[in-house]
Amino acid sequence: MIFADRVSLVTGASQGIGEAIAEELGREGATVVLVDIQKDKLEQVAFRLAGLGIRALPYEADVTDSARATQVVEEVLGSLGRIDHLVNNAGITRDSLLLRMKEEDWDLVLRVNLKGAFNFARAVLKPMFTARYGRIVNIASVVGQMGNFGQTNYAASKAGLIGFSKSLAREVAARGITVNCVAPGYIATPMTEKLPEEVKKAFLDIIPMKRFGLPVEVARAVKFLCSDEAAYITGQVINVNGGMYM
Numbered sequence: 561m562i563f564a565d566r567v568s569l570v571t572g573a574s575q576g577i578g579e580a581i582a583e584e585l586g587r588e589g590a591t592v593v594l595v596d597i598q599k600d601k602l603e604q605v606a607f608r609l610a611g612l613g614i615r616a617l618p619y620e621a622d623v624t625d626s627a628r629a630t631q632v633v634e635e636v637l638g639s640l641g642r643i644d645h646l647v648n649n650a651g652i653t654r655d656s657l658l659l660r661m662k663e664e665d666w667d668l669v670l671r672v673n674l675k676g677a678f679n680f681a682r683a684v685l686k687p688m689f690t691a692r693y694g695r696i697v698n699i700a701s702v703v704g705q706m707g708n709f710g711q712t713n714y715a716a717s718k719a720g721l722i723g724f725s726k727s728l729a730r731e732v733a734a735r736g737i738t739v740n741c742v743a744p745g746y747i748a749t750p751m752t753e754k755l756p757e758e759v760k761k762a763f764l765d766i767i768p769m770k771r772f773g774l775p776v777e778v779a780r781a782v783k784f785l786c787s788d789e790a791a792y793i794t795g796q797v798i799n800v801n802g803g804m805y806m
């Protein structure tokens with residue numbers, strides 16, 4: 561197993577892509593730290609992963625709370641002694657045309673999707689610097705690359721995440737830390753299932769592979785970027801979108 565003795569922290573791990581990432585890393589031997597605001601769902605995921613022989617530790621946390629992010633990281637370091645991988649996956653949507661968008665919906669999406677990544681990345685950098693090793697993978701989106709009708713807030717947050725990742729990659733590369741993005745296209749998750757059928761069809765029409773992606777397909781890209789095989793890859797965006805954006 562390629563991640564034996566490694567510790568992976570995954571935010572937004574209570575469902576969908578985050579849950580799939582935690583499972584994929586755990587199957588390779590990592591102890592997975594599950595972070596999410598949804599306590600009950602988080603504990604259910606931890607229980608399910610434990611049934612697969614994966615050591616999974618749930619931590620309830622709002623990623624927008626910088627003090628709580630620091631606290632979670634300190635608690636993990638206190639109990640496990642290390643954090644090797646950080647996957648910033650937590651994200652939300654609050655879709656609306658900009659003309660009608662509420663200011664609080666703009667602010668909330670930016671806080672969760674972008675500031676949440678800042679909070680946890682900043683918190684893990686000190687132990688990664690000390691270890692002279694680390695993998696940070698930020699889950700962006702095809703929407704941050706090509707835009708999307710009614711998602712100015714979401715697109716801004718994901719485009720910001722790409723710029724954040726490239727800049728941070730330059731800052732930490734000399735310390736053996738890589739920072740990359742995985743940008744999913746339309747992935748079948750509980751969040752995307754809420755979209756109207758006409759929206760789903762419109763997406764399917766522009767995907768050359770003519771199908772929606774699976775969470776595990778995103779998770780496998782994350783696994784690669786966390787592995788030693790990706791040691792010389794940093795500041796990059798890996799697209800997992802079926803050709804939706806090239």
